[in-house]
Amino acid sequence: MSLILRSLFIFIAISTLLSNKKSNEITKERKITQNELKKINSQIKKISNQKQKITENQISTTNMLIMIEKKILLTEKLIRSYEREEKIINKNIEEISKNINLNDNTLNKLKDDLSFMINHVYKTGKSNIITTIFESDNWNQFIYKAKYLASISKVEKNKKRAITNTQTQLNKNKLDLEKSLDKKLILKKKKLTEKNNLANNKKKKNVFLQKLDKEKITLDKKLKEKSILADQMEKIIIKLLNDEKAAIRREQSLAKKRSQKNKKISGNFSKMKGKLNWPVNNSKVISKFGKNKTSLGAVIDNAGIDILTTKNNQVLAVLDGVVSMITFIRGFGNIIIIDHGDKFSTVYAMVENIQVSENEYVNEDSIIARVSTYEKNSKRGILHFEVWGNQKKLNPESWLKKRK
Template sequence: MMLKKIFILTLFLVSAFSQRSQRDFERELKAQNSAIQSLKDEIESTKKRIASENRKEKSSVRKMSNLSEEISLLQKLLNELGKEEKLLVTDITRLERKIGESENELEQLRILYAKRLSSMYKKGQISNLERVLSSTSWRQAVYRSKYLQIISKIDRETHDTIRSLLIEVGKQKLSLESALRKKRYLKREREQTLSQVRNKKKKEQRELSRIRKSKKELRNYLSEKQAGMNQLEVIIKKIREDIARLEREERIRKQQMALQSKEFPKLKGQLAWPAEGRVASKFGRQWNPKLKTTTENPGIDIKGKPGSEIKTVLGGVVTTITFIRGYGTTIIIDHGSGFYTVYSHVTNVETNVDSQVNSGDVIAYMGDSGSINGSQLHFEIWGEGKKLNPENWLRKR
């Protein structure tokens, strides 16, 4: 008897926990849907602005930059769709498991109930009053009366639990069908987005080819990069003056204490490299033999394999993920003590704004976003508002 009561109570607790888990999942899925919709709105807004610019602007550099920006947003959408698909796969697995558990619980309850009915049939059904009146003593009559009340209550609870489980299994199967439909829709949407990325990549390559063949377009590209440098300086200035900087500093300080790591200023010449590859362009003034002009490089350019990992050089907080003309998709990380690192021309970003990262975390992959020189990482270090030579801070190799 006690086992039956424990079994029914366990079912109730499992059901309550399952409902809480489902609510948590629904909140997470809702937030993901909101992020995707926001990104779609941004893509539409960017497309309209670019279409307007392209009607006026004939420069291949500007066209390539616009295409790179669109590709960057579409790749971001692909990543978000991928995250939602993973959430749905997790939910589908959970629902399939839950349906199996519910059906198993239902079968056990049915067996218990069938045994009870079978016992009643074999022994013959006599009224509760007869059972009480057939007692040999007053005390036995009281005990039988209480016992019969408990039995009757358990029978009702078992019946109600079976009914509830049948309804719950039905709901779970409907949820599973809905999740499977959503997954199929997401797969189609991802394939369409991927197709758009490939088409725009082809157009980007055509514009890139024109730029490489034309001195005028190369000069335009350098102007575009200078505009990007100015844009980055404005972003860094805003980050340094941001009210949230103090809260980030505290988070970074706690992270350093937990990991027993040194502060950025004490790690000169000790930082790990952010990517594998050779330094194609060094920090500072660079001579361009084709244009016979000198340009300023605020960081270093590391030439590497397309799709190779981009890693953080030290722990910190991601402050910015944005598209910068001439530099493509760019990530900025605050390391505390007034030091920041910048990672540009990246693709398939693996982190989010305000995320806390550790040294060596993969935050993106090497791409050619906004670059005319193929896959590379543009890497910068800023300290107290000044651009620093990254090679002085990275380990010798």
């Protein structure tokens, strides 16, 4: 009987050890998957926060589309991770179920053995056993029968302890199973939520793709229109610069004013490369001189620079000179051209509240206008600024002071 019990204990110990080993492997695998899930969720949250900070009106359709595509990619990755974790949980549930069956069978076996022993002792009767021991023929037989009785009692105690331990393990298995089933249910809900998010983001992507197509068509029209308007503006400037008689009159007027103010009559502008003050303060260049690529991939040729600032910001003359022209061109709005002598001129477009007149002398840094509103109900404004020398377009940033 003692040998059977020992074998049973060894079987339980080995089963528990193998079960714990497999359980540890599953736990390790699940931990890796959960770390991956945390990382992906963090990336999705980051993109969502970026979208909340930047409204659709403040971001280009292309950038919004890129953000949505990133979110779709991460959501698909998240769903795959959820599916991997679901497989791990299913594996865990399967393992726990096996342990429950194993412990259940072991428990039934122990109970049957104990029941058999109790019935045997009951039928035989303890008094009969004691009588049998004392009726032994010799001392050795007495000792043997006494040891047998003690062994029966010990086996009974061990079986009872084994039943208690197995029952405890079985209860733990059932609790683990319940927890795993709850986790599986939560995971299914999360997966369903992310699949809905994925479907919504794919719909948004299609909407933005359609919007992008429309924007490309609109942009192409605008670029053609702007190119025509830029050509018109260039022709006006060249025509003005080619009017030698008017240029001589302005040179004379400028020389007279400079003489009265004890300023050098000529050569002023050519020596100011990299030293001119900016035409607007608190601003930044958003479109540089020359060829620029738009967010939609189109290329536009800029004759000057576009400077983003606040609406109604003061527009300042970068150097003293004579106002050679004030005009209006659709797409550029009001335009002021100042002649600085020695065939150098500066152009200030997209302005309003003009405070100078044609042929008027203006000092350096004097207010000549205000920046007009960039968009309806917007607090921003854009100044278009150009520099011309010897009838050629020059890069304005090469002439303005370097900003820190």
